[in-house]
Amino acid sequence: MNIINVKNLKKNFKVKTKKAGLKGSIQSIFNPTYREVKAVNDISFEVEKGEILAFIGPNGAGKSTTIKMLTGILHPTSGDIDVIGLIPAKNRKELSYKIGTVFGQKSQLWFHLPPLDSFHLLGKIYELSDSYVEKRIAYLTELFEIKELLEIPIRKLSLGQRIRCEIAASLLHNPEIIFLDEPTIGLDVVVKQKIRDLIKKLNKEEKSTIFLTSHDAGDIEQLCKRAIIINHGEIVLNETVKNLKYNYMNKKVIDIKYNEAVNINIPDVTILKSKGYAVKVEIDSSVCDIDEIITELIKLGKVADITISDPPLEEIISNIYQQKSIGGDRVEEDS
Amino acid sequence: MLTEAKKNIKLIGMYFKFNLYSSMEYRASFIIQVLGMIINNGSFIFFWWILFENVESIGGYGFKDVMMLWAISSTAFGLSHVIFGNVRRITEIIMTGELDSYLLQPKDVLVNLISSRTIISAWGDMFYGIILFIGVNGLNISDFMLFLLFNCTAALFFTSILVIANSLTFFIGNAEGIAGLISEFMITFSIYPEGIYKGIAKLVIYSVVPAAFVSLIPVRIINNFSIKWLLILFVFVILWSVFAYWFFYRGLKKYESGNLIVNKL
Structure with missing residues (x-):
């Protein structure tokens, strides 16, 4: 239900616009200009x-x-x-x-x-x-x-x-x-x-x-x-x-801690961070097979610890904003 | 309509009790503010007293008449600000978006808004006027009843004018200056003898700035009872109040809210 x-x-707001400076102020008294801002534009839910x-x-x-x-x-x-x-x-x-x-x-x-x-x-x-x-x-x-x-x-x-x-x-x-x-x-x-x-x-x-x-x-x-x-x-x-x-989470983040120094060189694997024996990599599950990648990573050396995680939702949302080519503040009177 | 009015009166009464109780929390501050206002107002008595030592009458008014003007204006002004203390802040409340929180409550927005606060020093104005009236007029019960009645009507005039002036904010942006100016006009015009106003000034105080109805006509009625003027006064107070109420709601439709980070004071 x-x-x-x-x-x-x-919801449209009428916003008075004014050019900078005193001249603009005087102008806006005698000839005010308005701009219509569409704060909410045709939404249904x-x-x-x-x-x-x-x-x-x-x-x-x-x-x-x-x-x-x-x-x-x-x-x-x-x-x-x-x-x-x-x-x-x-x-x-x-x-x-x-x-x-x-x-x-x-x-x-x-x-x-x-x-x-x-x-x-x-x-x-x-x-x-x-x-x-x-x-x-x-x-x-x-x-x-x-x-x-x-x-x-x-x-x-x-x-x-x-x-x-x-x-x-x-x-x-x-x-x-x-x-x-x-x-x-x-x-x-x-x-x-x-x-x-x-x-x-x-x-x-x-x-x-x-x-x-x-x-x-x-x-x-x-x-x-x-x-x-x-x-x-x-x-x-x-x-x-x-x-x-x-849908928006085809990326996985893998943290691996080796017992020895390794040199990672696998296609489709992006190294995010590498410090000592610990490496943090990102893979895109839509272009490669997670199973294969993990096997290859494990083959590289003795693994002390491994974690596979989803990127935080925060990143997903910011990805969506970017994909839909949207940014911040356009309607100033509302946040 | 009647139940609505009853509800509003109940709401005003509730806020009145609540505000009185919370002003009493700071007892010392309350007493200082009230006494301070009484002394502040009282100093004007000397000014008029010295003046009337030298002249017999001004515009047909003697010392006692001028003091009665003062008594009514002061008590009525005090009464309107004790009960409707937020009336002077309407502009600010609209501009900061504080109005939102009143719009979220199941009460008449205007009544809820103006009566939710009290001005402590206004108690001083109120007491001062009462003391002054009894001081110059003695304790005549029928006169005193009329005095109380006119305080109520005058308080409604003050409140209505301030509501109208501040509601201009909905239409023109910031009406704080205009509201302040009109409020000054109302007070100034209601504490000087009527005889000094001629022509346009007289027209103004009987129409757009109804100062004549605040104190001039009431003092005339107390001195010389006239049912005709009493009825005219009632008609005017109703017209002004209804117009103020309507005007505020007319403006409210244009309300655009705001996002300032505010506290409810």
């Missing part, structure tokens, strides 16, 4: 109930603009959006009871207040009963391990602590869909992992649908079954993460 349906969605979907793309691809249209913040220029049977731009209030949103770069908690106060205030805003709010706070505090943070003003929390409180706050009213816009931005590896585990847990325990934007490949690799890659406002790829890896 689809919980989000998007059809031919478009569906999200199934209970799914974790990654929405990825470089800066300025139109990710945030899409989320903002799905949550009712922005009105689309054209196209249809259906989220839980509601039209976000028209049924904003009704929809907000059913969705939770976290913008990694934007705090929704009151800066000077401890999270506990913010939670209670949000409970009032979402018209939840006091007993329900208490129950939810108890549950979320345990889930997010934020008990000791509850009474400390937000401004004194670290980014990782704050983002945990932000996500907890967005879940207070038990939403069906959670929109996370770059939830792991700026976090260190340990905290990132913690947040990922939490998201996984949420999806499992609360059966929430999760719509995630990120440009961190780790988020996608570990969390999502399906990824939509977007660039310049258009969908470049809409595939399961498994397929994504399979």
